[in-house]
Amino acid sequence: MTPVGTDERLARAALTRVFEPGDERGGRWLRRFGAVALLELLTSPDAGRERLMGVPGAAEVGAERLGGYRIRAGAAAPERDLAAIAALGGRFVCPGDTEWPSQLDDLAAARPIGLWVRGSPDLRIWSLRSVAVVGARACTPYGAHMAASLGSGLAERGWVVTSGAAFGVDGAAHRGALSAGGATVAVLASGVDKVYPPGHAELIGRVARQGLLVAELPPGDHPTRSRFVLRNRVIAALTRGTVVVEAEYRSGSLVTARCAQRLGRFTMGVPGPATSGLSAGVHELLRGEGALVTDAAEVVELVGDIGELAPPRRGPVLARDLLDPVSVRVLEALPARGAAVGREVAREAGTTADEALGRLYELHSLGFVERRGDGWRLASRPAPAGAARRGGT
Template identity: 50%
Template sequence: MNDRLARATLTAIAEPGDTLMGRLIHAAGPTGALEAVRTTQPPEELTTNRQELKRLITRLESWRIKLSACDPAADLAIAERLNIRLVCPGEPEWPTTLDDLHHDRPYALWIRGSGDLRYTCLRSVAVVGSRAASAYGIRVASELASELAEQGWAVISGGAMGIDAAAHRGALAVDGPTVAVFANGVDVPYPACNDGLFTEMAARSLLVSESPPGVHPTRLRFLVRNRVIAALSRGTVVVEAARRSGALGTASWARKLGRVLMAVPGPVHSIASVGCHRLIREDATLVTCPAEVIEAVGRIGADLAPEPAAPVLPRDKLDQTTRAVLEAIPARGPTGPAQIAAKAGVDLPTVNGKLGLLSAAGFVERAPGGWRLTKTAKSRQ
């Protein structure tokens, strides 16, 4: 059996992210690991600790039982029929960032879609958050994703309801790249309400899973796939997360892997933003717009976010002398040109000329006893 077929088999018999299987593959290679499963005999280098040896033999026996019902050739045939491909470590499409997971690295990936996963993830950001998202969270996720995609950044998420789906749709809306990492086979639409989204992604972007076609999700697989989302991207943005949100698991993996961790603040009384606020208090970078995200994950000194500009008021466009004349007019009641000239430090002919200009612009008006500010000008102060 070659290594590809062995890896396809291992994805079918071992749960994703099983560190013991990762260590077994590292020690014996994929074909050696599969032989150890068949014989329930672990490699010698993994038998130094008695307690660990006992755990490994128990796991080998469990995998051996599953092996009897496994048909990797059929999985690969089904995959080919559905335009799903198997990508293994060391192959051109394999994202090398996944190697940072060491023994937690996927045994292989099943991919559906026309894009190249490795190339797509070179400039990528994970956008994650709560399934029970608020209207605020949905809007922020969608806007972040669409603007990031327009700037050439791929958006990675988990395909779930709420923030995940909003992020994928935001990227697709501008024909940008997006990647969904599944906790089930890439041919299984879960959640079913996102079936249309997944169909569109399969045609225009990428669906990724550690499990073979036909596999349904479990709670553990949702938690474990978060490490892949974090590892594929340069940084993770948590848009909205409650205290026990699964998105915080992705944030934890981003920290472990040395990726940039970012969080979007929300209303202080919002339960849906409690997790984000906790991340910000700890060590996450607060972000409010795509430019700040790109600054955090982009090239140092080259992708800086612009400083927020103060609003430009109509009086800001006035020249210095005209502004001095305007500011010499009291907020209440009229005043004469001579008093205005004395207060502004300008001669009377100049004041008369400037008052005419200010009147034409709607700042001042004639009144009994001189000039006064208009109601509009008062509201602009």
């Protein structure tokens, strides 16, 4: 792999101030001309209009839009931005760097120009084994509990929990991973030096120290409504799968899930009460291609390697379940009320009288039946769960 040169890094850093995240027009220009040449075209006197307009999909760019690009390009100061991220102990990661997560290339023209990263772990390595946990900001206590449980459970299994650091489900997922001493990545809709929401200052600080903060926007940039939506594609692309915990029909979390589906990633949902509006979006997802999950083990079974299976789900084992088939038939031959003699039990059970009598004495020792004179009846109290096992049947 050819190392990214200084000019390329400076040009890409500058372009993160020119184009909004996910601007596919800018992405097509970048692929056609390269970062250095594109920046030169945008800052040249005539803005290289003819060359730029020759790229498919760019013909609709008007003079006003192109003028906006030119103003931003002229004001960009990449050396200052790179110095700012370095002062935070971070870095600017470009396509071609060894730390660049190659799965972001699946976004094609909407691929990030570069990523501003704060934190010491390697983003590419972490992204190879990561899961997104997203959901409603105004979540219920149930949603917060499930998100935190998923976060801690995934972290304990060696998976990186990726989310957006928002209130509600995002914050609970990050906290769950941190509480387990695990790894977590927050993809921000602002610069990595901007704390948003302000109420998550302590949480975002913990993520910066223990995990990674990632942003497409350079230091100092603030979030906007559209930037929140657009950063969701990065969350989806960085991870092996996306789990949605509580979401209404119109939800940014569902945008993440649908993007994950388009990219061929696993899409999962945690079910909730059918009467809750916060469950509606998740249930709609589950009616489509989404997989139902209830804990971290089920998530890992989908996104993990072959053999990483969730434990089998079974109901409680009853004492009757441990009996052999003949003993079960004899027990079921007894009436619900009252008693029956041995020959009646044998007839109902389809066994010989001696076989039925032997089984009845065995069931009596295990606490399943009681004897009343010559008759047998069901015990007034159910046998304990380990009775049949202790009896050796």
